[in-house]
Structures are given as structure tokens and as C-alpha cells.
Amino acid sequence: MKKIIAGNWKMNTTKAEAVALASDLAQKIANVSADAQMILCPPHAWLSLVGDTIANSAVALGGQDCHTAEKGAFTGNVSAPMLKDVGCQYVIVGHSERRQYCSETNELVKTKAEAALKNGLIPIICVGETEAERTSGQHEASVGKQLAESLPDDANIIVAYEPVWAIGTGKTATNDDVAAMHAFIRAQVSQQVKGGQSIPLLYGGSVKGANAKDILAIQDVNGVLVGGASLQADEFLSIAEAA
Numbered sequence: 001m002k003k004i005i006a007g008n009w010k011m012n013t014t015k016a017e018a019v020a021l022a023s024d025l026a027q028k029i030a031n032v033s034a035d036a037q038m039i040l041c042p043p044h045a046w047l048s049l050v051g052d053t054i055a056n057s058a059v060a061l062g063g064q065d066c067h068t069a070e071k072g073a074f075t076g077n078v079s080a081p082m083l084k085d086v087g088c089q090y091v092i093v094g095h096s097e098r099r100q101y102c103s104e105t106n107e108l109v110k111t112k113a114e115a116a117l118k119n120g121l122i123p124i125i126c127v128g129e130t131e132a133e134r135t136s137g138q139h140e141a142s143v144g145k146q147l148a149e150s151l152p153d154d155a156n157i158i159v160a161y162e163p164v165w166a167i168g169t170g171k172t173a174t175n176d177d178v179a180a181m182h183a184f185i186r187a188q189v190s191q192q193v194k195g196g197q198s199i200p201l202l203y204g205g206s207v208k209g210a211n212a213k214d215i216l217a218i219q220d221v222n223g224v225l226v227g228g229a230s231l232q233a234d235e236f237l238s239i240a241e242a243a
């Protein structure tokens with residue numbers, strides 16, 4: 001299985017920066033690794049431009065979120081059919097920032113993932129415990145509940161484990177913690193989802209060139225979801241190289 005190297009640009013980049021970054025990556029990825037599937041998830045405003053920039057390259061396009069409905073009076077939202085129409089193959093749903101700042105529940109995340117699947121997109125469904133849950137030993141219970149309630153019963157999904165305390169903080173989980181959580185998640189999705197043995201599991205949270213190789217070598221880590229380090233072409237390419 002190719003390692004998935006997904007970049008979540010969040011609400012960053014100007015139009016010019018987005019095009020420059022995407023074109024740099026699209027040109028250089030060819031020389032990097034055939035074992036890596038690179039996915040870019042730029043802000044929705046730049047999807048069309050970035051899509052044009054990476055057309056005919058090995059880089060794929062993804063959205064950062066989608067609405068549950070196909071269309072309608074939902075000011076400010078983007079639907080799964082729109083993402084498909086603009087050339088996306090993937091969409092992130094349930095990122096912890098959306099769970100936290102937009103009060104997204106597991107049930108809502110599952111409905112979004114179902115909308116993505118129905119429209120031919122692969123949802124990258126994010127789960128992860130908070131720092132308080134980790135220190136009180138509740139991390140498996142928390143992630144287990146998120147998996148149980150956020151995942152549709154469909155093998156065509158990707159799960160991203162992102163401990164909330166490791167996102168954008170420079171703190172990464174130890175390799176042992178990542179290994180333990182990925183084993184836990186693999187066991188649960190194998191029971192819960194038909195074909196769950198082969199669903200790609202990504203790790204996210206302060207991944208960078210310097211730690212990518214060790215993280216990608218862990219059993220059941222099938223790729224990474226990268227925030228900050230995906231905004232610099234060379235740093236992001238060095239993560240792909242580690243694959």
C-alpha cells in the first residue's frame with residue numbers, strides 16, 4: 001500500500017502562495033517517491049486554482065470539510081458534489097478544530113462522511129483525544145467512542161488519528177504511544193467496519209521531515225496528515241521522501 005502524505009493547509013496561504021506551493025510540489029514530487037500518494041487540502045477558495053496547478057501530476061486534491069447536504073440554503077458551506085466537481089478525490093471531516101470551534105459532533109461527522117462517500121469522495125475522518133483525556137488515561141475510551149460514532153460502515157474511508165494536544169504544538173506522541181493507539185484503532189475498525197483491516201490509518205500532529213521516517217515505520221501507520229509542515233514545499237517533500 002502506498003503511504004498517504006496529506007497536507008492540510010487550514011486557513012493559510014494567499015492565492016499567489018497557494019499556486020506557488022502547489023506548482024513546486026507537483027514538479028518535485030515526480031523525483032521523490034513512487035511509494036507516496038500526496039494529497040493537498042488547500043482552503044476551499046483556492047481549490048479550483050490548485051486543482052488546475054496539479055493537474056497531470058501525481059498529486060491529488062482534497063477539501064478540508066463538507067456539508068451533509070448536497071445543496072441548499074446553507075450560507076458559507078461547501079457540499080460534497082461541489083468538491084467532486086472541482087476535482088477533489090478526498091475530503092477531511094471531523095478535524096479537531098471543527099469539532100472544537102464549530103461544535104461538530106460524532107453524529108454530524110458521520111453524516112458528512114456518508115455525504116462524501118455518496119458523492120464519490122474518500123473521507124479522511126479525524127479522531128483524537130484531548131490532553132486532559134490522555135493524562136487521565138481516557139485516550140482509548142475517547143478515541144474508541146469517536147470511532148464507534150463517527151465512522152460509516154464502509155471500507156472506502158481513511159482514518160486519521162490526531163491527538164489534539166499534538167496539533168500545532170510541536171509535541172508529537174512518542175513512537176510507543178503512536179504504535180499503541182494505531183494498534184487499538186486497527187483492532188476496533190477491523191471489528192466495526194467491513195474490510196476494516198485494510199483501511200489506511202494516518203497519524204497527525206506536529207509531523208515534520210525530522211520525525212516522519214520513524215512515524216511512518218510504525219506498524220499500522222499508513223500515512224500522515226500534516227498541518228504546519230505542509231506549507232513549506234521542501235519540508236513537505238522531505239516527509240514524502242521518508243515514505
Ligand code: PGA
Nearest residue numbers: 167168205206226227228
Ligand atoms: P500540525 O497539524 O501538523 O500543524 O500539527 C496537523 C493537523 O491538524 O492535521
